[in-house]
Amino acid sequence: xxxxxxxxxxxxxxxxxxxxxxxxxxxxxxxxxxxxxxxxxxxxxxxxxxxxxxxxxxxxxxxxxxxxxxxxxxxxxxxxxxxxxxxxxxxxxxxxxxxxxxxxxxxxxxxxxxxxxxxxxxxxxxxxxxxxxxxxxxxxxxxxxxxxxxxxxxxxxxxxxxxxxxxxxxxxxxxxxxxxxxxxxxxxxxxxxxxxxxxxxxxxxxxxxxxxxxxxxxxxxxxxxxxxxxxxxxxxxxxxxxxxxxxxxxxxxxxxxxxxxxxxxxxxxxxxxxxxxxxxxxxxxxxxxxxxxxxxxxxxxxxxxxxxxxxxxxxxxxxxxxxxxxxxxxxxxxxxxxxxxxxxxxxxxxxxxxxxxxxxxxxxxxxxxxxxxxxxxxxxxxxxxxxxxxxxxxxxxxxxxxxxxxxxxxxxxxxxxxxxxxxxxxxxxxxxxxxxxxxxxxxxxxxxxxxxxxxxxxxxxxxxxxxx
Amino acid sequence: xxxxxxxxxxxxxxxxxxxxxxxxxxxxxxxxxxxxxxxxxxxxxxxxxxxxxxxxxxxxxxxxxxxxxxxxxxxxxxxxxxxxxxxxxxxxxxxxxxxxxxxxxxxxxxxxxxxxxxxxxxxxxxxxxxxxxxxxxxxxxxxxxxxxxxxxxxxxxxxxxxxxxxxxxxxxxxxxxxxxxxxxxxxxxxxxxxxxxxxxxxxxxxxxxxxxxxxxxxxxxxxxx
Numbered sequence: 001x002x003x004x005x006x007x008x009x010x011x012x013x014x015x016x017x018x019x020x021x022x023x024x025x026x027x028x029x030x031x032x033x034x035x036x037x038x039x040x041x042x043x044x045x046x047x048x049x050x051x052x053x054x055x056x057x058x059x060x061x062x063x064x065x066x067x068x069x070x071x072x073x074x075x076x077x078x079x080x081x082x083x084x085x086x087x088x089x090x091x092x093x094x095x096x097x098x099x100x101x102x103x104x105x106x107x108x109x110x111x112x113x114x115x116x117x118x119x120x121x122x123x124x125x126x127x128x129x130x131x132x133x134x135x136x137x138x139x140x141x142x143x144x145x146x147x148x149x150x151x152x153x154x155x156x157x158x159x160x161x162x163x164x165x166x167x168x169x170x171x172x173x174x175x176x177x178x179x180x181x182x183x184x185x186x187x188x189x190x191x192x193x194x195x196x197x198x199x200x201x202x203x204x205x206x207x208x209x210x211x212x213x214x215x216x217x218x219x220x221x222x223x224x225x226x227x228x229x230x231x232x233x234x235x236x237x238x239x240x241x242x243x244x245x246x247x248x249x250x251x252x253x254x255x256x257x258x259x260x261x262x263x264x265x266x267x268x269x270x271x272x273x274x275x276x277x278x279x280x281x282x283x284x285x286x287x288x289x290x291x292x293x294x295x296x297x298x299x300x301x302x303x304x305x306x307x308x309x310x311x312x313x314x315x316x317x318x319x320x321x322x323x324x325x326x327x328x329x330x331x332x333x334x335x336x337x338x339x340x341x342x343x344x345x346x347x348x349x350x351x352x353x354x355x356x357x358x359x360x361x362x363x364x365x366x367x368x369x370x371x372x373x374x375x376x377x378x379x380x381x382x383x384x385x386x387x388x389x390x391x392x393x394x395x396x397x398x399x400x401x402x403x404x405x406x407x408x409x410x411x412x413x414x415x416x417x418x419x420x421x422x423x424x425x426x427x428x429x430x431x432x433x434x435x436x437x438x439x440x441x442x443x444x445x446x447x448x449x450x451x452x453x454x455x456x457x458x459x460x461x462x463x464x465x466x467x468x
Numbered sequence: 469x470x471x472x473x474x475x476x477x478x479x480x481x482x483x484x485x486x487x488x489x490x491x492x493x494x495x496x497x498x499x500x501x502x503x504x505x506x507x508x509x510x511x512x513x514x515x516x517x518x519x520x521x522x523x524x525x526x527x528x529x530x531x532x533x534x535x536x537x538x539x540x541x542x543x544x545x546x547x548x549x550x551x552x553x554x555x556x557x558x559x560x561x562x563x564x565x566x567x568x569x570x571x572x573x574x575x576x577x578x579x580x581x582x583x584x585x586x587x588x589x590x591x592x593x594x595x596x597x598x599x600x601x602x603x604x605x606x607x608x609x610x611x612x613x614x615x616x617x618x619x620x621x622x623x624x625x626x627x628x629x630x631x632x633x634x635x636x637x638x639x640x641x642x643x644x645x646x647x648x649x650x651x652x653x654x655x656x657x658x659x660x661x662x663x664x665x666x667x668x669x670x671x672x673x674x675x676x677x678x679x680x681x682x683x684x685x686x687x688x689x690x691x692x693x
Contacts, residue, residue: 278684285571286653293652296553320622321648324661348651359654 011182015175019168026167030160034153041152045128045144046109053142057132064140065093081116081127081143084134096141097122105131105139112143185214201229242291246284253280290423297349297426306344306431311384312337314347315373318354322362330367333358337375341382343449345431353427354384356420357445361388364443384447391441470585471495473514475505475531476547477524485518488574489581502526509535514542516584518577521548521557529556532565543584545577561645575685579637588632596631599691601670601678603631612670622648623666630679630689639686663687 056067068082072095083094091098097115104110112129115122129143188206195203204225205218253276260273319335326333343350354373361371369389376383428435428447438444472494476482479500486496497512499505502523509517509531519528532544546567548557553569560567564587566580596603600613608624610617619627626647630638640659644650648658667679676692 275683282573282684285573288571289569289653321650321658321662324665325658328661351650352652355650355654 011179012175015171015178019171019175022171023164023168026160026164030156033156037152037156038146038150041148042128042146045146046130049109049128049130049142049144053130053132053140056142057134057140061134061136061138064134068093078118079145079148081114081125081129081141081145083141085139085141087137087139092138094141096143099131099139099141100129103129103131103141105133107131114143189218196225201225201232242287245287249280249283253277253284256280290420294423294426297423297430300430306346308342309345309347309350310340310342311350311375311382312340314351315354315375315384318351318358319373321355322358326362326371329362329365331362331365332370333362333373334370335373335375337373339375339377341375341377343382343431343433344452345449349427349430353424353447354386356424357386357447360420361386361390361443361445364388365390380451382449382451384449385444386446387442387444389442391443469493469495470515471497471512472581473497473499473505473509473512473517473542475499475502475509475517475523475528476520477501477522478520484574485577488578492578494581500524502528502531506531506534509540509542510538516581517542517544518581519544519546521546543587545580545584547572573685575637576639576641579639579642579686582636583633583638583642586633586636596628598631598634598689599678601631601691603628612672612675615672617669619666619669622662623669626662626666627670630687634689634691637682637686637688642686659687 052071056064059067064084068084071080071082081094081096083096084092085099086092089099095117097117100112100114103112107130109128109130111126113124113126114129116125117123125145125147127143127145129141131139131141134140185206192203192205204222207218207222208215256273256276260270260277264270264273315335315337319333323333358371358373365371365388371389372385372387374383374385374387376385424445424447425435431449433450434448436446436448438446470493472489474482474485474489474496476485476498477500482498482500486498489496497508497514499508502525504525505519505523506526508514519531521528523531528546532546535542544560544565546557546560546565547570548567549570553567557567566584568577568580594605596605602611603624604610605628610619610624610627626643629643629647640657641653643659643663644653663679663681667677670679671677678689678692680688680690682688
């Protein structure tokens with residue numbers, strides 16, 4: 001037969017164990033109480049009969065008989081036992097049938113097995129008794145029935161039984177209830193998780209706003225799910241973007257080849273067609289290369305082989321390379337780097353980052369505009385700033401670029417921001433620097449390099465950080 | 469005829485490279501794994517080698533190290549996936565060798581092999597001459613015939629590089645790496661702009677052109693015939 005599920009649950013087992021331990025504890029406690037009471041009552045009886053025997057034995061034989069009769073008469077509960085036996089062992093008076101067998105005479109009070117005589121006939125009893133030789137040779141025996149103690153312990157036992165059983169049951173019930181509740185929540189969580197696994201990314205775990213471990217855990221998992229949902233959507237978006245970007249030049253190449261095959265009449269025309277098709281394929285390859293490069297930078301760890309890169313020299317170099325391009329577009333390209341500043345990093349990667357920024361700036365600045373490269377110090381930071389007089393980046397685009405998954409938006413199709421900026425962001429992140437993009441007319445992009453001591457500390461998640 | 473040893477485990481890639489190199493007049497020997505490749509490199513003494521980074525049996529870089537230990541100085545072009553370009557691969561260029569990341573254009577591969585085969589000899593010459601073109605490395609002056617050419621420092625560097633490798637196809641990537649020390653391909657056609665300016669200065673309006681653009685490949689500096 002299958003047990004109900006809650007009985008098999010861990011919580012229930014714990015409850016069972018706890019109630020078991022509790023029961024044992026209560027039993028030991030009551031045992032101790034019983035033992036203490038018994039001990040106390042016996043000691044008291046012993047004291048009483050010892051005092052009495054001293055008193056009675058000091059009387060004359062006649063007064064002794066009187067005292068014993070008196071004593072037995074004034075005993076409504078019937079716990080008193082007393083007798084005088086002659087030297088030959090026969091009973092002179094009292095309610096004990098014969099001199100008890102194992103009773104040591106002239107010793108301290110002890111347990112004795114006797115037969116009591118009363119109106120209902122002889123009755124076997126175990127009592128506390130004491131015996132003394134009198135001066136005339138008689139033996140005086142005094143005793144006291146201590147069944148009292150047993151009665152008390154019986155009462156105590158009953159109380160215990162009455163208390164213990166409900167307590168035990170309560171424990172079991174609480175255990176069962178807790179385990180059923182836990183089981184229910186696990187089942188609920190399981191159902192929702194199954195839905196998430198099945199693809200419903202918007203599903204969340206049940207969460208009550210109270211300070212309880214289950215709710216806390218659900219809160220943590222929900223936070224993780226939020227992040228994952230964002231990432232998965234972003235990834236899907238990236239996939240679409242890449243597919244689109246790759247398809248465009250490939251489609252163009254295909255059409256070119258198709259039409260060339262039908263229309264070209266001589267080698268020259270065919271070569272022109274091939275060149276055009278190759279250009280399309282090269283563009284696709286360039287996109288793939290850029291994506292691989294991005295992945296390479298993102299996956300590399302901050303290298304221990306970082307060296308101090310002199311930024312002023314590097315910026316001049318970038319300017320030198322881009323000057324003819326700017327000149328062709330009638331754009332003024334200037335470097336303002338008065339301080340000789342260095343940052344720890346990979347020179348090749350940093351030059352790639354700055355070159356990308358300058359490349360973008362020149363590309364999206366109209367003719368007659370201006371592009372400035374500046375090297376600044378601010379607080380405990382070294383800042384490389386590239387400013388242009390182009391149309392700038394709108395607030396929305398800025399958000400898109402600075403999102404944690406910065407390839408997320410369709411930024412590669414947005415004028416002003418190319419895949420190059422993603423590379424810049426990846427390089428900046430690798431170095432533990434920050435990228436700041438300021439919107440408005442004329443774009444201002446900054447690579448902020450905190451000083452080394454600062455850079456070691458985890459940076460607070462500022463809005464300007466593309467990633468943490 | 470220059471002999472090239474190709475060590476590449478992917479037979480399709482190997483066939484393509486071989487076909488292209490044979491078309492260009494090279495003699496090609498192919499080996500599909502590192503151990504066999506090392507044997508062939510020792511026995512047949514090729515003029516240049518193309519070695520894939522990831523090889524069954526023996527890593528491509530280990531093959532090169534083993535050869536260098538035997539004092540075999542054959543120039544090597546290493547083919548590496550983009551993700552596997554580490555400091556060891558980057559170091560190849562310092563040692564006079566070269567590397568190329570996959571995917572690559574075959575033109576690029578051939579240009580680099582030719583560059584390796586025709587490494588400019590260590591020369592004490594302080595004046596470079598190609599046809600009517602003359603470059604004084606000490607005075608930092610350039611002349612075409614009697615005409616003095618005014619060059620900016622970056623243009624001088626570019627012309628010097630090209631004159632050391634006249635009649636050789638120089639791809640954009642090679643120029644970026646060697647002249648500007650750029651390790652990546654920028655979005656803008658930087659090289660074309662720089663080359664355009666240099667050509668404007670070198671080839672006057674009435675003179676026969678010396679700097680030639682090879683479509684889809686790169687540039688060649690030729691002595692005027």
